[in-house]
Amino acid sequence: MYPIAYTGWMSLQEWFVSSVTPPRFIGLANYWKIILGDPRFREAVARTVYFTVLAVGAETMLGLAMALLFNREFWGRGVLRTLAILPMVATPTAIGLVFVMMYHPTLGVANYLVTLVGLSPFRWTYSSQTALYALALVDVWQWTPLIMLIALAGLASLPREPYEAAHIDGASTLEAFWHITLPLLRPALVVAVLFRAIDALKTFDIIFVMTQGGPANSSETVNILLFNQAFSYFNLGYASSMAVALFAVVLGASMILIKVRRTASW
């Protein structure tokens, strides 16, 4: 059975390797071009990293806070878990569409709620100043529950003894959190954050549906730029080299993940 499965799986890989070779061999020229000669690519890389740090950072803090809050027995645990799963499986295209309508500067419910709280309305994805933040907010909405669920699973596996010892020693709740909970939770959190980071670097659906990288390229991440290079300008060789570059960035993040997975055992 094994060779058949392996061949089947490898054949998927083979297509990738064989056909990525450009028809005309120009060596590393594309790579020099993206690294040295293309400010748009460099901006896209910076934007992608910024988007990822912003979204995943917010998700981690919110998710951890929620996990700490929900780490107890209470009526409605099942409901909470169900609610947490819904944004993660909902079709991103549809969610993007709903947010486009909510973000509408004059008719959207988002601005209505914002003014209700007493803030002045934003232009969300319709302004080059706020577009990236508005998109990050959608990502946070979708993926905070994942961090929460992973952190909750981590919290559930924590031992009781250190807390009892700390309590006897007169440690405050905050001290116990900082010195016991956080270090013990770290392996689970690191895995959660890295998984999110790897996926956030690759975010495509939401951005493509909501802004297509606009306005004025203000939300153009590497994925969007390279999609347009490949399928709007059919600059396949150039786009391929960008894809490899993106892959290198993501792989870098993943290497850390693999290393962490190996050292952490739970």
Place this chain on the structure above:
Amino acid sequence: MVRRGGARRFASTAGFYGLAVLFMLPTVFVFYWMITLSLKPQIEATAYPPSFVRFSVSMAGYREVFTKYPFLLYTWNSLVVAAGCTALGLAVGLPAAYSIARWRQQRLALAILVARIIPGIAYLIPWYIFFRQLRMVDTHAALILTHLIVGLPIIIWVMISFFEDVPPDLEDAALIDGCSYFGVFWRIALPLVKPGIVATAILSFVFSWNNFLFSVILAGRETRTLPIAVYNMISYEEINWGTLAAAATLITLPVLLVALVAQRHIVTGLTFGAVKQ
């Protein structure tokens, strides 16, 4: 004294549920807004200030989705591709996962992790060339094969951990009794990992159903799936919010329902097995 303690407990419970509602409100609200928008008539859908609870219910949005666009065809396409991708993924993925788990092929396991990590767009360019040369753009087969690259690593990876839990003694006993390797896999291992199969099948289905990136390039007029159809509705300047929300609801609802059934295993799959529930 007792009463004060009770009051304090009540206050802390109320505070807890207050916070809980506050945290979960955004999640619920977006879905609530999607569904209510889809039920509002056009004038109320774009009314400002928007109405949250009181509005007149109209099915115009849904009617429009089915009459103005071939939505049934899109739904059929999505179903065929997702089901095909899941079936093929299980057919290839289950034996692969079994062999990796049984003979501890760590390198292969790592390769599958890498396959999960590679940006989808890196596959898309060669595939686009490949399927165009084979004249397979706008076929279900092309979509099924490409969606496999998302589904297969998840199926294999999650199933590895399920197969690892199958006691090897049981398999060895069957082998001694004259069962073939395939027989062991088919009659002993597979029935024991049934919950895993259900979970990964559902995940693979959901991922294929939601896929946008591959379908937007490789689906044509005849094989357009639901996410692409909705995307096109926006770009065709469909300004009727009721219609757009109805389409969004129609795509999302089946996935949400499926997810509710399999919620226990979804987190395992989403984290690629980093957390076993």
